[in-house]
Amino acid sequence: MKIKNSLRASLLSFLFISTSTFANESLDANYEEALIAFQNEEFSSAVIHLKNIIQENPTHMPSRVLMAQILITQGNGSAAQIELDRARDGKVDNDRLITLYGQAYVLQGKYDEALAVAKLGQRNEQIESELLLIRGQAYIGKKQYKLADKAFILALSLKPKDQLALLGRAQIALQVSEINQALTYIDLSLSSVKPFINGWILKSKILHRLDDRQGALLAIDEALKINNKHLSARLTKAMLHIELQEYQQAVPHVDYILNEIPNEPRAGYLKAIINASLSSNDSGTSDNNKLTEVIATLAAVPPEVMRNTPDYYFLAGLTNFQFGNLNDAHRYLSYYLSYVEFDIDSVRMLASIEIEQGDLNSARHLLTKTNVARPGNPDILTLLGLTYLQLEDSAKAQFYFEKVVDSYPHSTVSVSNLARSKMQSGDYQSAIEVLSAVKDNELNGTQIKLLLIDSYQNTKNYSSAINIAKALIAEFPQNSFFQQRLGMLYGLNRQLPEARAAFEQSLKLNDANIIAIVHLARMDNIAGDFDKALSFLQAKLAIFDKNILLMTEISDSYLFKKDIDNALLWIQKSYAQNPNDFYVVLKLSRILAKQNKLDEAVDLVDEFIGANPKKPQALLTISTLYQQQNKHQQAVLALRDYVEKSRKKAKPLIILAKAQLKAKDNAGAIKSYKKAMIADDRYLPAYLGLVNLTIKDKNKGFSLNLISSIADITQSESLPLVLKGDLYLALGDNKQSIKFYRRALEKSDQKQAVLGLYRSYKQQDNPSKAIRPLKKWLKNYPNDMLVAIALADSYKANLQMQKSADQYQVLIKKYGPLPILLNNAASVEFTLGNIDKAEQYAQQAYDYLPENVVIIDTLAWIKSRLGEHKQAIALFRLALTKDFDNAEVKYHTAVTLFALSRKVEAKKYLIEAIDSEQVFPEKAAAKALLNKWQS
Template identity: 20%
Template sequence: MTTKKLTITLVAAAIISLTGCGQKSAEQYLESAQQFQQQGDFKSAIIELKNAISANPSNSEMRLKLGQIYLEQSNFTAADKELNKALDLNATADDVLPFLVKTQYYLADYERAVSLAQSIQLSDEQAQSRVSFYSYISNLRSPLPSTDYSFPQDLIGDDQILGKIYQALTNNELESAEQLSHSLEENNYELAQKNYVKGLIASQQQKFSEASQYYQKALKIYPSWHQVSFQLADAQIRDKDYNAASSVIDRLLTLNKENPYANLLKARIYFEQQDYAKALPHAEKAVQNGLNSKMAQLIAGSSALKEKKLELAYKYLTQAAQGMSKDNLVYRLLAQTQLLLGYTEEAQNTLSQLEGLSKIDADLFSSTGIKLALKGDVDEAKTFFEKANQADSSNAANLLKEGMLKLATDDASAITTVEKAIQQDDELKQAWMVLARAYLKQGKNAEAFKVANDWQQKSPADGLTLKGVIYQELNQPQKAAEAFKQALEIEPTHVGAYFLLLRAYQQLNELDRAIEVGRDIITISPDEMRAYVLLLQLFEQSHKLKEIKPILEQKITEEPDLLSPKVALALYYRSSSKPQEAISILEPITELNSLGLIILGDSNLQAKDLVKASAAYNRLRDKFPNDSRGWLRGIGVLELQGNTQQALELTEKALKKFPNSQSLKLLQINYQTQTGQLEKANHSLTLLKNTQNAENDTLLKYEGELALANKNFKQAQNLLEKFYERYPSFISAVPLARAMQSNNQFEKASKLLEDEYAKLDDPNKHNHTMAEFFSFNGAYEKAALYYQNALKLNPQDIAAINNLAIVEISRGNSLKGLELAKQAYSLSPSIPQIEDTLGFAYLRNEQLEQANTHLTNATKLLPNDNDAKLHYAELLILTDKHSQARKLLENLTSESAKIISRKEELLNKLQ
């Protein structure tokens, strides 16, 4: 035991001895640090200085030295910390301030740099010069520079020259700045600043490659001078050196991926490379993170426009346009976006503000004119066509559009305008056609044929085709066909003549010859979608639809990359009630045309897959937003899914796109009525009636349903009877029967519904409608009959079981009602309405404990359901909880006469 203690003591003594021998003094550490610094081993120098400070924490010289090395190593934060400590430890200001003010400049802490420099006057001339220089350029950089800060008079040597260069650059005196730069000493004194100002000068001289080289030299000295990294990337972008710029920006983004300016620079690279999909998220991030830059907004808006994200483009371009001069490109892009979104009035307003019209504006004005014409604002449309032609008087296409509008509005100058278009461009085919039709419209047939003959001299096949069109307009299909055949002899690939010949054979009812022409078209133009659709129609009209299938399959085999034959085959399958086959063709294709997406959606609808149908229509709206079919079909699916509020929202969104669509306006009234927005529905109806015939058939239906919702039962019955008389059916009879029952005409309503029900090909679809009608009117035996019919078709029809349970209870068959309620609950225990029915059934069978369990839970889950409240109130009365029952009933409000009657009945029991 004694030996062990002795060994430990000896080891401890050895360790203490070794430690004592290796210990350095603070001065030795400082000397070692200086040696490492001279060797360029700054990492070791820093370690030695930290050891020196540990040995002597109050030594200001060591803090100063460590701060200087940190500054040299571009670790500005650490340098600031150590230099401040040196100053706190009473290091002389002459020694510390030149480095500390400089450090604060590189930290972009400009206000502190200026404040510190102005607080102390140094005795050393060179030290004061450096402090004043960094104070001066810090004030120039400050977000809130002092206006009374004059050029310092105590600058000497290169500090003075650098200061004057900054002054010249601030005053846009580029030539003076360049001359001064040649006076800088060729030494290492403030070498980073010397390279930096030379980079600034080169940038302003548009010498971006040279500027990049100077910025890189400055960054080699101070790699953490991030401001210069941004300027380097900017210069490289302007020099089209995108790879180099991208590397610099990626380094900046690793420091802060949210940095708005770094994201803007990245967006600029992608934008200039026309990679708009990648430019957009970076530009958005720049804007979202607070960079209120017109460039960021313009790149975001333009990229979104290119990517067809129109609402996003509209948002950013609207921001970018604010405060910009009215001749700026952003206004033209904004107008283009507004037109694509269907915001015609806004586009009209934007274009009206444009200054300095140029040729590029002609198409914008022309497109707006077309939109205004389609909206019915003809006079304003003509004004915009005139502006289009002022912007580019040589644009024959715009002259033609103006002429077409004049022709449509019976303007006598239409012919003159179209003739001008032909004079500008006699190869504008449509102009010849429009001119001939203009003469035909005026009854000048000879003049129309003269136009065709004149065109035939310039373009024989086209002239003959026009001659055929004139014969068609004059209802002479045989002569038209001969003209088209002559045109095809001259130009066998004239697709327009082929289509017109096909139409002529249809007029002559020569369907086999029309089919032959259709097959010729898909031979010379195998991706011509219109030809396939016409062929399908012709084969169906000829009662031999099945014969087109092998033709389409062969075409797909011959041309596997073409889309149109595949879409046509899918259309064949859908028309043949084989939706799954159509889906299997179209579903794998990522880039479908509009017809393909419609067929895909319709086929899924036919297959009763509403989710996939909705997805197809969503794709159609996203890719072809101006195709109203995608909107209307999408609205229809939402209605089928029972999402009436969403259907209304999509309808109102569609109305922004198609503001003159009567169908959409009627749907809006319908959904506003169904969702209880009666004031809005009344307003929409008034607006529609002001622009439409009040006796419009469809309008009668929706006006009647709105009157029914407003409880104007006599008006509702009057309107709905008119609609039913014009369109007698079970569907039109239902709202009429509801109006009749509210006018105390139950027998008449009952007969109406039963008569229409009997006429239905598949009446079982409407068992629930019939049952609900009779149940509401207290005709429980008939209601039970229709629910039983529904259960024969589907024994697990939960709604039918639950509702039949209520009917049986109402008929006095409480035990049967309980049996059915239990069955419904076992099938779907999570539906609170079903639990309420079960509780009510227990209540009527005087099983109060079970009733309490289910009715208490149902009332919690259905806080706004008056039926559930009445059932629970009845339970409370039977269990002598009168005060709770009274409170519940007094708070119950309803517009239903049946609910109010039952409420009064229960309140009377509490008397």
């Protein structure tokens, strides 16, 4: 009986696998049919194939992308955007989508979005050219014609005969009344083998501007020969007939448009003119009414809001300020100050709002101007001091607070503010002296010590902070809060037994000290005793019902146990108690992200940002979520806001720069790194980030200047040498790069230098010389997997295939079947003729990481060379949706397409692979193959 059941299970498994295989083959076949139909401009047929594919498999990303292309071709930008959003969620390569997004936005009139997405970067010439065209079209839509013309000129520098760029220049020339120049551009575009319909339409408009209406009609007739359903062409033809008073000839064109789009305003306008001209009284009234509505819709601007007297603005601002409606108060007070400049009460309220909302630079600007106009006012001086205190400019804060203290020496508020500014600058003794000079002041020595503890903790001087905390406990031995602070400081200083004792003592003194409870539970979790932590926390929650911090910590404890369902349940309980607690929102968003519920996580954080605009950390969180969704432009926009709202700019600017690099906005990243250097001229990550980019761009002079600055900052002997090695490696000067890497290794062990030597020798086509330094490094650092992989690759490059295979076997045994090891081993085993093992490794790597382009390519290339061309081409298509500009994948695709007798498409991919600036091992073979095909 068991044998029969086993046999039946095996048969069912075989049938399932076979059915799945046939289904995939059917999808791939349908996709190829759709692609052929698209290339033949049989769009309806292509759409049918794609709908069938998407209905069967909504995650088939190549079909989503092709559907978007067709919708854009048909002028349906909004529908195309939906498909593109789905493709982006499916992690299709941003380079594949960026131009399509730009075209979709332009079609919808979303010109700002088009400009945001079409940022120039370091992509291939084709993509950069298309982005320039999109920018030009968007600028035309925004009526920024100089910027548009600049974009089209740059596009023509890349492709001198590009029709769209020529049409764009013609359109701009027409706008600025350079008619003959416009006609020259249009005629150049129409000299193409297959001129665009828009070229004829634009020529018709140009001839119309020259009063050659008959010539304009002939041009529009040429357009309609290309596509007699083109609405813009029909609209143009109708307008020309009306101008020639040929009303009856205009009727069918206007009716055709209104039949397709009943409320098209321009067509409705023409229809009304035609009916009025033909004296059609029956329809004239309703059409005239419709014309009136159209004109109102197109031409009317919103009525200007009634402006009240200035006193009204002040009273409205004051009332809203008193009731806490800060946004409305800000708006009314700003109006009032435009009438009554530098009114002290208005400035005081307005600056207070801006400080409260974190808009410190705006508050500083307003207060500084007011202080110049009306100097010496204590309220303005105090607000200026508070602004600079929050901007962490201690010197300027002290300057303004001292002015207030000079005028009001016995004011405890003024003195305490001055003391805080001195403490922020590290001058603690001066702060104590200032406070002691004030009789009956509210800010006593205890508060000073607490502020000192905070300062020491922030500078990681934990020993000094511990000493101050011990002094406080000696003075107040029954204070639970002071014991808890001591426990935290011990924990930060890695004195764990002392930390636990302090937290336990804190709870003895006050069993309601939630912070102490949480820290004790955390110590259990860190020790791996998750159940003990959960039991302890739940017992405390029974006493302190619905405590948010306890419920959040219970959620964390379940996360430690990898019980994500219970973790989600408990963090949702916390969120229900307070949806405006960022700590809780952050925890909830992370759990949702772990469950791949990214849309829910984004909506959650976005709602929090809307309710809490002055908490910039939420912008950092949402940018991370956007990046996980492949929405890099939205991430950059969020981080720009994050930088703007951050007090210290250097670190946020680095985060922004890294996001810009992911968005392929290299120019933006360079600007952000430079701004970070300006914000803090000793901030090493800014210099390192920028030098890596300038090295990549082969900017020798600028890179050497940056490396010199890095040497000054770090005082390192080896790091500048490594960076110089990287620079000369990028410049292709392997002799120099090897020299600098060797010098760096003489100074100290530098992994980057060892790997740099390996890359230099590989680029020099002399891989055997890399083997010795790599083996030497591994002798000292035997667990360095990356260097071990470099050694295996050097064996392969040196044609020592068996050594390479043996090295990978050792690594797989040592580190387990990691995808990178399996993938690389597959390639080597295939070369050795171990076909079954190669295919097994490649498939295993793909099963682990089906999204990785290199792994997809390896599996597909093995299948291609084994004659499984249809399976291979489907995998190559998938790889190109994720990395549209991958030259090696394009070469492999070309070879496979040629084997399928798809020679035209094969040649296209092969040329793109060869023209790419990317270096790949088979590039010479690719060039030889092209020569063979062309001979």
